[in-house]
Amino acid sequence: MPNNWQPFTRVSMLAAAGPPAAIAGMAGAKRSWTSITSSRVFPMVHWKWGIGEVCAWESGVHGLAVYGFDIEPASGRPPCPSMMHTFGTPLGPPYDDPQVDGLIHTALHEDLAYVGDLTCQCLVDHHAILRGRMLAKAEGVLCGVPLFARVLRHLEGTVEVNELCADGDEVEAGTEILRFQGAAAAILMAERTALNLIQSLSAVATRSRQLSQMIRHTRCRVYDTRKTIPGLRRLQKYAVTCGGGANHRIGLYDAVLIKENHIALMGADVRVGAAEAVARCRTRLGADALIQVEIADLDQLPGVIAAGADMVLCDNMSPELLRRAVIIRDELGCAPHAPQAGRRTVALEASGGITEESLVAVAESGVERVSIGALTHSLRALDISLLCEPSR
Structure with missing residues (x-):
């Protein structure tokens, strides 16, 4: 131990x-x-x-x-929650996570229930062999490629899979992602579940790459949020990192994030309650815990920094207000890019209403982070298809 x-x-x-x-x-x-x-x-x-x-x-x-x-x-x-996950450290591939197998099992059950594939039962011989390939039909960034083989493991029959591309690879329309050959029924039953996952994760990775490239000239990074599709968080957050973005806290368990509703429940004035909430969490969890707090007014910033916040989320602030926040933080000697001995560094994050049109101006304000919920909750799937033919 x-x-x-x-x-x-x-x-x-x-x-x-x-x-x-x-x-x-x-x-x-x-x-x-x-x-x-x-x-x-x-x-x-x-x-x-x-x-x-x-x-x-x-x-x-x-x-x-x-x-x-x-x-x-x-x-x-x-x-300390920091023992569980190093905040901002990219999550590794999740394919051996039992939660992913549970997700695949649930997705297959939606298709097969307790009956199976009626069409295959009528038309596909038990010994039939199918071969084919997975193709990208649009340009983007891949994520979830190993899930095709992972889904097949849940079904009867042997299928050989040769992955030609890896997670994080940029592809163009017509790029061959993988080839396969094996049990026809298993491939046909796995097709939709595998494509649904790979297409949706690749959409996240693609968007993450696009937004990250837009602000690569700044020290700011694009972060995800907890606004993920239920059951897909582990995979979606991995997809964000495949595109070049970074992970916010994984859940409610690995970091403190104090918001307006928490302060209201304390019965405190939001202007002074934010600092009080930070101090209370710091006392409770100790020096190594990761504590974030959301503010909507720059008057709150010095107080939450003094109370021990590690990160401050500046909610719905204009680029001009964000620049002022950076100046206040830097004057207190807490800038991550210029750490001072004996002082806790404090990262600033812009959140709330960040769009593609406003992203560059926000990043150029000097904040270290920008969080975008739309990175995971409202994306169009990357067009990917499976082309099959009988094996001779």
């Missing part, structure tokens, strides 16, 4: 049945259980810093996390 892990004194979980043996056997843990009506355990958090037994149990339910998993270490403070 790594020496920076802390002993847990309380573990709470919502589960449909009794506690899993892995949790029940956790040394020194006290357990409290609340029943839910579901017949399954549906996960919502993927805890990267959990105890090994917890992770093993988690993977036993296809890598999905558990409802209401609440852990408090002996110190009275939860482990």
Whole structure:
């Protein structure tokens, strides 16, 4: 066990049945259980810093996390979220993630249910062999190429796949992405699920590349958001990095992001409450936790920096206001590009209403980051097709 892990004194979980043996056997843990009506355990958090037994149990339910998993270490403070994911570090290929296999299983079930492919059952011989290729029909940036083979693993039959392009490759119309040969029924059943995933992920990668290239002359980078298609976040965030963009926090679990509604629930005036909220989170989580806060007024900026914010999201601010924010931050000695000894650096992010037309002006204001929700939630799929012929 790594020496920076802390002993847990309380573990709470919502589960449909009794506690899993892995949790029940956790040394020194006290357990409290609340029943839910579901017949399954549906996960919502993927805890990267959990105890090994917890992770093993988690993977036993296809890598999905558990409802209401609440852990408090002996110190009275939860482990630092930064142990789970280095913020802004590109996520690696997700193809071995059990969540991806679960997604593929769900997508295939939408097509096949408990019956299978009726057309193939009527017309395709069990031993029939098909060969073909996957082609790009428009220019763009690829992502998800290995998913074709990954989908086929969930179906009966052997198919050989030769990938000619890799994630992140730029393609033109007519580019051959991969070739395949094998069980005809498996290929026909996998076709739509695989293309749906590859086309949508390639659209994200393509848009990420386009926007990143627009501001490559600045020190600003394009970041995604949590505005992802449910179930596709891990894959979509990987697609962003394939295009050259960067990842914002992965979920609610790996970084603090204080917004206006959080401050309102504290009963505090938003002008002073933002700094108070940052200070409270910093006290609770410690010096290594990543704490971000959203502001809508430059008067809030000095206070949240003094309270210990790592990143400040400037919401719906014009390029002129963003330039003023950069000057204020730099005068406080917190610029990431000019760090000063003994001072915490603070990154500035422009968010809210960023369009392709306004992107360059925003990036040239001097902020380090710009987050764009449309990067993942409203894109047209890249046109990719599968061409097949019987193998002779």
